[in-house]
Amino acid sequence: xxxxxxxxxxxxxxxxxxxxxxxxxxxxxxxxxxxxxxxxxxxxxxxxxxxxxxxxxxxxxxxxxxxxxxxxxxxxxxxxxxxxxxxxxxxxxxxxxxxxxxxxxxxxxxxxxxxxxxxxxxxxxxxxxxxxxxxxxxxxxxxxxxxxxxxxxxxxxxxxxxxxxxxxxxxxxxxxxxxxxxxxxxxxxxxxxxxxxxxxxxxxxxxxxxxxxxxxxxxxxxxxxxxxxxxxxxxxxxxxxxxxxxxxxxxxxxxxxxxxxxxxxxxxxxxxxxxxxxxxxxxxxxxxxxxxxxxxxxxxxxxxxxxxxxxxxxxxxxxxxxxxxxxxxxxxxxxxxxxxxxxxxxxxxxxxxxxxxxxxxxxxxxxxxxxxxxxxxxxxxxxxxxxxxxxxxxxxxxxxxxxxxxxxxxxxxxxxxxxxxxxxxxxxxxxxxxxxxxxxxxxxxxxxxxxxxxxxxxxxxxxxxxxxxxxxxxxxxxxxxxxxxxxxxxxxxxxxxxxxxxxxxxxxxxxxxxxxxxxxxxxxxxxxxxxxxxxxxxxxxxxxxxxxxxxxxxxxxxxxxxxxxxxxxxxxxxxxxxxxxxxx
Numbered sequence: 001x002x003x004x005x006x007x008x009x010x011x012x013x014x015x016x017x018x019x020x021x022x023x024x025x026x027x028x029x030x031x032x033x034x035x036x037x038x039x040x041x042x043x044x045x046x047x048x049x050x051x052x053x054x055x056x057x058x059x060x061x062x063x064x065x066x067x068x069x070x071x072x073x074x075x076x077x078x079x080x081x082x083x084x085x086x087x088x089x090x091x092x093x094x095x096x097x098x099x100x101x102x103x104x105x106x107x108x109x110x111x112x113x114x115x116x117x118x119x120x121x122x123x124x125x126x127x128x129x130x131x132x133x134x135x136x137x138x139x140x141x142x143x144x145x146x147x148x149x150x151x152x153x154x155x156x157x158x159x160x161x162x163x164x165x166x167x168x169x170x171x172x173x174x175x176x177x178x179x180x181x182x183x184x185x186x187x188x189x190x191x192x193x194x195x196x197x198x199x200x201x202x203x204x205x206x207x208x209x210x211x212x213x214x215x216x217x218x219x220x221x222x223x224x225x226x227x228x229x230x231x232x233x234x235x236x237x238x239x240x241x242x243x244x245x246x247x248x249x250x251x252x253x254x255x256x257x258x259x260x261x262x263x264x265x266x267x268x269x270x271x272x273x274x275x276x277x278x279x280x281x282x283x284x285x286x287x288x289x290x291x292x293x294x295x296x297x298x299x300x301x302x303x304x305x306x307x308x309x310x311x312x313x314x315x316x317x318x319x320x321x322x323x324x325x326x327x328x329x330x331x332x333x334x335x336x337x338x339x340x341x342x343x344x345x346x347x348x349x350x351x352x353x354x355x356x357x358x359x360x361x362x363x364x365x366x367x368x369x370x371x372x373x374x375x376x377x378x379x380x381x382x383x384x385x386x387x388x389x390x391x392x393x394x395x396x397x398x399x400x401x402x403x404x405x406x407x408x409x410x411x412x413x414x415x416x417x418x419x420x421x422x423x424x425x426x427x428x429x430x431x432x433x434x435x436x437x438x439x440x441x442x443x444x445x446x447x448x449x450x451x452x453x454x455x456x457x458x459x460x461x462x463x464x465x466x467x468x469x470x471x472x473x474x475x476x477x478x479x480x481x482x483x484x485x486x487x488x489x490x491x492x493x494x495x496x497x498x499x500x501x502x503x504x505x506x507x508x509x510x511x512x513x514x515x516x517x518x519x520x521x522x523x524x525x526x527x528x529x530x531x532x533x534x535x536x537x538x539x540x541x542x543x544x545x546x547x548x549x550x551x552x553x554x555x556x557x558x559x560x561x562x563x564x565x566x567x568x569x570x571x572x573x574x575x576x577x578x579x580x581x582x583x584x
Contacts (some may be wrong), residue, residue, distance in 0.1 A: 019129040023119055027112050030140030033398050034111070034405070038104045038151045043096055044431060045153040048074055049089060051098060051562050054526045056090045061526075065090075067250050071524045078251035079348070084197040085156055104151045110158040115140040117165040118255035124172050126327055128375060134390060135371035141397035142367060143284035143404055147357040150408035151289070156199045157360035158546045164202055164361070171209065185235070192236055196243035200546055201341045201361065203240040206233040211333035215326050256348040266346045266353075268296035271307035271355060273346060277339065278314070280356055281366050287404050290418030290428045291354040294346065300471060327372065331365040351426050351456060378393045396579055411435040426456035430530045433465060438553050440566065442472035460486055464495040471502050479503050494523040500535055514540045530561050535571050542574070551578055 044050055048071070055061050055073045065086035069078035096102035115136045122132035139145075148154040170188035174181040184552035195202035213229035248254045273294050280287065296303050318336070341359035370393070409419040412435045418428030430452040434567035436445035449466035452459065463486035470479035480503050486496040501516030517537040524530050538553030557571040 010417070019133060022130075022133045023116070023136060024120075024138035026140060027115055027400070027550070029137065029394075030115060031108060031112060033141060033401055034108050034149050036402075037108065037405060037408065038101045039097075040100065040104055040150065040408055042098075042100050042103075043151060043408060043411045043414050046100075046103075046151070046467070047434075048101070049153055049412075050093065051565075052531055053089070054530060054560065056086065056093045057092070057560075059090065062087060062090060064244070069251055073247075076525070078253065079248055079256050081200070081247040082156065082198055084194055085199065086157060086199075088159060100152070104150075106467050107149060107152055107155050107158070110155055110162060111140070111145070114158050114161045114165065117162055118364060118367075120169055121165050121364075122371065125168065125368070126372065126375075130378070131368075131371045131375040134374055135368045137390075137394055138370055138397065139364065139367040141394055141401055142281075143287070143397060143400040144280055144359040144363055146287065146401055146405045146408070147289060147355065148360045150405040151357075154389075155356050157357050160195050160199040160202055161361050161364075164192050164205060165200060167191035167195060167205065168208070189235055189239055193239045193243070196240065200247075201338070203243060204337050204340060206236040206336065207242055207337045209233045209236050211337065212330055215322075215329045217332070258348055262295075264345060265295040265297055268299050268304055269294045269346060270343055271311045272296065272303055273343060274311055274314075274339070275307040276354055277342065277359055277362070278310075281359060281363055284356075284400055284404070287356055288407070288418050288421035289355065289414060290351060290422045290425045292422045292425055293352055294354055328369065331369050335362055335365040338365075410583065424455055426452050426459065426462075429455075430459070430462050430465070433462075433469070436568070437465060437469065442469035445469050446473075458489050460490055460493055460495070463489070464493070464499055467496075467499045468502070471499065471506060475505065476503055476506060492510055492523055494520040494525075494530075495531075497523065498536065501536060501540075505536070505543070509538055510544050514544070521525060531562075531565070532567055534560065536568050538571070538574065542578075547578060551575065554578075 009230045047156075050056065053073055055064065063396065065083035066071075070080040070082050070086065077475035092103055092106060096106075110352070118139050119132045119136040122135045123129055126132070136505035148157040167188045170184045170191060174184035174188065175540045178184060192202065192205050195205070210229045210233040214225055217225040217228055219225050219228065244254065276291075276294070299305070318332040322332050338361045344360070345355075345358070346353040374386045374390055377383070377389070407413055411431060415432035415435060417427050418425055418431065422428060429448040433445035433452065436442070436448070446466065446469045446538065449462050449469065453466065456462065463482055467482035467486065469480045470476070470482060479499070483496050483499045483503065486493060487500070490496070497516045501513045501520065504516060505511035517533055517540060521530065521533050521537070524533075534553040534557040538550040541547075541553060542550035554571045554575045558568065559573070562568065
C-alpha cells in the first residue's frame with residue numbers, strides 16, 4: 001500500500017489529468033445509461049409525495065416539515081421524519097412544477113454527485129486514483145441502484161449518501177492536518193445533522209467513525225484505541241441523539257409500532273433477508289419495488305438454517321479478511337453497520353419489508369472491494385485481465401440496469417412487474433387499480449382492488465378506491481357496503497367521507513352529500529391545498545341551486561388540483577359553463 005501511495009502522490013500533471021478524464025468518462029457513462037429516465041412519468045409514491053401533496057405547494061408550510069412526518073398529509077401514523085427531504089421536494093416543485101422530466105434530471109444529478117463523492121472517498125481511503133475511478137464507475141452502474149435513480153421518490157437514498165460521504169470527507173480533511181481543523185469538524189457535524197434530517201439511516205454515522213478510528217488507530221493498547229475511538233465518535237453520537245429527540249417530539253413516539261407478524265417471526269427472517277440483499281448485490285436480476293413481507297413462522301432448512309449458515313460463513317470471511325487488511329476491515333464495518341437500518345425496517349413494516357433502494361449505501365463497500373480486487377490484478381501485472389474483467393462487469397451492469405429500469409417508466413408497467421415478481425402482494429394490484437382509475441376505467445380496476453383486499457382486508461386506501469369504483473359503475477349498494485367497512489376501520493378517514501358523499505349525491509340525498517363533503521374537509525390533516533373535495537362539494541351546491549357557492553368551490557379546486565388530473569379539467573369546464581350560462 002505504501003508503494004501505491006508513493007506512486008499516487010508523485011503523479012505528474014498529465015497523469016492527474018488522465019484520471020480526471022477517466023472519472024469524467026465514468027460519470028458520463030452512468031448518465032448515459034440513466035438518461036432515458038427523464039422521459040419516465042411519476043410513479044407509485046410520487047403521486048402521494050409530490051403530485052397530490054399540498055404540503056410541498058407553498059413555502060408557508062415549510063416549518064411544518066420539522067413538526068410532522070413525511071406522510072402527514074395523508075395518514076396519521078408517523079414512520080418517517082425527514083424535514084430536509086421535504087424541503088428538497090418543495091424546492092423542486094417551486095422550480096419545476098409537475099414536469100417529471102426535470103424531477104428525473106435532479107434525481108440523476110444527485111446520483112452523479114454521489115459517484116463523484118465516492119471517488120474522493122475511495123481516493124482518500126486507499127490512496128489510489130485508478131481504484132477510485134473504478135469504484136465510482138461500478139457504483140454508478142450497479143443495477144441495485146435502479147430503484148433509487150429511476151424513481152423520483154428514491155432520491156432519499158442519494159441525498160443521504162451525498163451528505164454522509166461529505167461528512168466523512170470533511171472529517172478526514174480534519175485528520176489530514178489541514179488548516180483550521182475545527183472548521184472541518186464543524187462542517188462534518190453539520191453535514192451529519194443534515195443527513196439525519198434527510199433519512200434516519202444517517203444516525204449510524206457514529207458507529208462508522210468509531211469503527212474507522214479503531215481500525216486505523218496507531219496505538220497498540222486496546223484501552224487507548226477504545227478511548228480515542230469513543231472521543232472521535234461522541235460529537236456524532238450527540239448529533240444522532242439530537243435527531244432522535246427532534247423525531248420523538250414531532251412524531252410523539254421514538255419508534256414505530258411493531259410489525260403485526262410478531263418480532264420473533266421477523267427476527268427469524270433476518271438470515272433470509274440478508275441472503276436476499278446479498279443475492280441482489282451479486283446477481284441483480286428480476287427486481288421490483290414490490291416484494292412480499294418476509295417472515296418465518298416455522299424455521300426450516302431453506303428459510304432459516306441454510307441462510308443462517310451462509311451468514312455464518314460470510315461473517316467468518318469478513319473476519320478473516322479484516323485481519324489481513326485495514327481497508328477491508330473498514331469496508332466490513334461499513335457493510336454491517338449500514339445493513340442494520342435495512343433489517344430494522346422488518347421489525348415494523350406490516351405489508352412489505354424489503355427494498356432494493358436500501359442497498360444504495362451498503363453497496364459502497366461492495367463496489368470498493370471489487371475495485372480493490374481489480375487493482376490487485378494490476379499490481380500483480382495482470383493488467384489485461386484487470387481491464388477485461390472491468391469492461392465485462394461494467395458492460396454487464398449497464399445492460400442489466402438499462403433493462404431493469406424500463407419497469408419504472410410508468411405506474412401501469414411498474415404495477416404489472418410487481419404482480420409478476422410477487423403474486424399475491426397487497427400493494428401491487430392496488431397500484432394497478434389506481435392507474436385504471438386515473439385512466440377513467442373504474443370497472444377494470446375493481447378486480448385488482450378485490451385482489452389487494454384478499455391480501456390485506458383492512459387497507460383503507462383499497463377500501464376507499466374500491467368503493468369509488470363501485471360508485472362510478474352505479475353499483476351503489478356495493479359501494480356503500482365497502483365504504484362502511486372503511487369507516488368501521490377508521491371513522492375519521494377523510495377519503496371515506498368523500499366517497500360516502502359521492503354515493504349520497506348519486507342517491508339524490510344532496511343535504512347528506514354536502515354534509516359528508518364538509519366532514520371530509522374538516523378532517524383534513526393539512527388545512528389547505530386538498531384536492532377533489534372542493535370539486536364534489538361544488539357539484540352538490542350547483543345541483544342545489546347555489547351557483548355562487550359552486551363557483552367558489554370549483555375555483556378552489558383549480559387552485560389545488562394538479563392540472564394533470566382529470567378533475568382539474570372537469571372543474572374548469574364547470575366554471576366555463578357557469579360563466580356562459582344565463583344564471584350569471
